């Protein structure tokens with residue numbers, strides 16, 4: 001077993017992000033950095049944030 005500290009997953013869909021694809025998007029929302037595997041996930045996440053405000057986590 002590898003001790004993989006850099007096991008980044010998309011904040012929206014939870015998919016593991018393939019670093020080799022270099023599709024990682026980082027969005028700073030409410031002073032926290034969220035990473036996404038695609039622009040679609042980032043957009044959906046921000047849409048949910050705007051709908052639910054701070055209650056969405």
Ligand SMILES: [Zn+2]
Nearest residue numbers: 010013037041
């Ligand atoms: Zn995603």
